[in-house]
Amino acid sequence: MDRKAANFVHSQAVSRDYISQPRITYRTVSGVNGPLVILDDVKFPKYDEIVRLTLPDGSQRTGQVLEVSGKRAIVQVFEGTSGIDAKNTTCEFTGDILRTPVSEDMLGRIFNGSGKPKDKGPAILAEDYLDIQGQPINPWSRIYPEEMIQTGISSIDVMNSIARGQKIPIFSASGLPHDEIAAQICRQAGLVKLPGKSVVDSDIDNFAIVFAAMGVNMETARFFMQDFQENGSMENVCLFLNLANDPTIERIITPRIALTTAEYLAYQCEKHVLVILTDMSSYAEALREVSAAREEVPGRRGFPGYMYTDLASIYERAGRVEGRSGSITQIPILTMPNDDITHPIPDLTGYITEGQIYVDRQLHNRQIYPPINVLPSLSRLMKSAIGVNMTREDHSDVSNQLCSYTSDCLLFELDSRGSIKNTY
Structure with a gap:
């Protein structure tokens, strides 16, 4: 696109915010x-x-x-x-x-939950203004997720491999190091170089991360900003921060603004985008607060009855589209209240997504990091991301052997009360 055409597209995008009628x-x-x-x-x-x-x-x-x-x-x-x-x-x-300005220059920048810059940098020159609800994707145009995104965490890459375009949550709980795991994934994530593919397809410039934090405290926000800036991963990260003292209602639009940015980078800029959303439990709590203010009939544990549909409107924006080489991979992180996996938030999330990564408290108490329990963890699309011309020919066999070895290492002993004790 030449300069004249680019200026015309920019003027059309900007003018959409203005209505001539009184x-x-x-x-x-x-x-x-x-x-x-x-x-x-x-x-x-x-x-x-x-x-x-x-x-x-x-x-x-x-x-x-x-x-x-x-x-x-x-x-x-x-x-x-x-x-x-x-x-x-x-x-x-x-x-x-509600539209949000998008641009490739948003990479390396920090924004608040409403999409406004908060890193004291210059204003973003928007290349387009997009609806935060996203554009509906024809199911016929969707491509089955294939090829692997590596996270740098062996328990995920080997035994729960993530395909490009997949949505797989991390089930954690209060006090567990899910923030550290998310930061580590941002540091180490990248595309797996495939045989027969062009260098550009696996180039680092063709990979981006959109990170959205909802309801985090100042300490956690400072941790993410310092970690991304100190290790050099910030240049490929677009960071959205909704703090705990920010309005609760802002948490409802934060993941949608982040996903709109990811859709622009994936489908317009042809990048493979990894979207990390934390903490979806804070998002669900904000949804419940708005529902209570509207005096709607509550559902399970006070959450609105349409929470399944609302969560699906976020998770289903991951995927790949025919005719575009980019992809959107989602890793939402949620904290299970009281370590209860049957709570409505993880329960409904499990129905929508394609597997889960389980952060275990027992492993954390034994000073094991990352405390990912591989037995309850599952990646339903792993088979399409590994194997010949993907990773290694023996990837599936190695994963099965490690899973079998982990199962054999679980010794069940009867304690003095006659109950079953699970020891690693």
């Missing part, structure tokens, strides 16, 4: 409930429409229409509702949906 400003806020603002007497409100709220002090906030009932609109405010005055707050309906 906008109507409302002062009809009838109530504030948690992260939600309720407006009455709105003329033709639209679902998912972006709303600009201007507070009495002149500050502006952004919201999105969550529910429409006649002339009433319920708006979720991304920056929180603290300080909103029902009488003096003005609301402007833009007529547009």
Whole structure:
């Protein structure tokens, strides 16, 4: 694409944020409930429409229409509702949906949960503005995930190999080193060089990582930033950070902004993108908070009944598309409350994804790192990522032998109470 065509595409992308028709400003806020603002007497409100709220002090906030009932609109405010005055707050309906600016220059940068730079660097010159909900992919156009992405962790690469385009979660729990494992994967991840493939296909410049952290504290956020910057992996990482003191509602859009960026890098820039999302439990908690504010009928353990569909709208954005050489591989990380794998969050995640990597507390207590238990771990697409012309001809045999050896090493002994004791 020459410079003239590039300037035209950029101007078209920017102009989509502006509507020539006059906008109507409302002062009809009838109530504030948690992260939600309720407006009455709105003329033709639209679902998912972006709303600009201007507070009495002149500050502006952004919201999105969550529910429409006649002339009433319920708006979720991304920056929180603290300080909103029902009488003096003005609301402007833009007529547009929530879009995020995307560019290849986003690699090596740090953004907040709303996609705004927070590394004190220059503003990103957007190459396009994309809907954060993503574009629907025709199932017929999807390609079966093949070829392997290496993580540098032997228990994953050898016994639970990950295919390009796969979605496989890490099941962890509070107090376990899932943050360290995620940082290690970012340091060591890369493409496996395949025989017969071009050098460009396995080149490091053809691989990128999109990392989104939701609800993390300052210490964890500082750990990720320092680790990526000190080991040199930051240049291939696009980092999104939603902190624990940020508005809860922001956690709902953070993974979608990250995945929209990944889709641009994969399908427009032809890169193989690894997306790491942590912690999906914080995302589900935010979803439950919004559902409670809307006074919806709760489901299991208070989570909304549509949580399965909502999680699927995130996980199913991984994959490969016919006609594009790029791919999106997802590794969502979630913490199981009370180490309960039957909790709704890991339970529903397991139905959607293609396997799981299980972080074991017993192994962690024995100072084993990474404490990945290979027996309950599973990669359902491993068979399409290993073998001849993929990794090694004997990869499957080696994996089976190690799994058998691990099983034989589990000694079951009867303790004094007659119960079964599992020792490694």
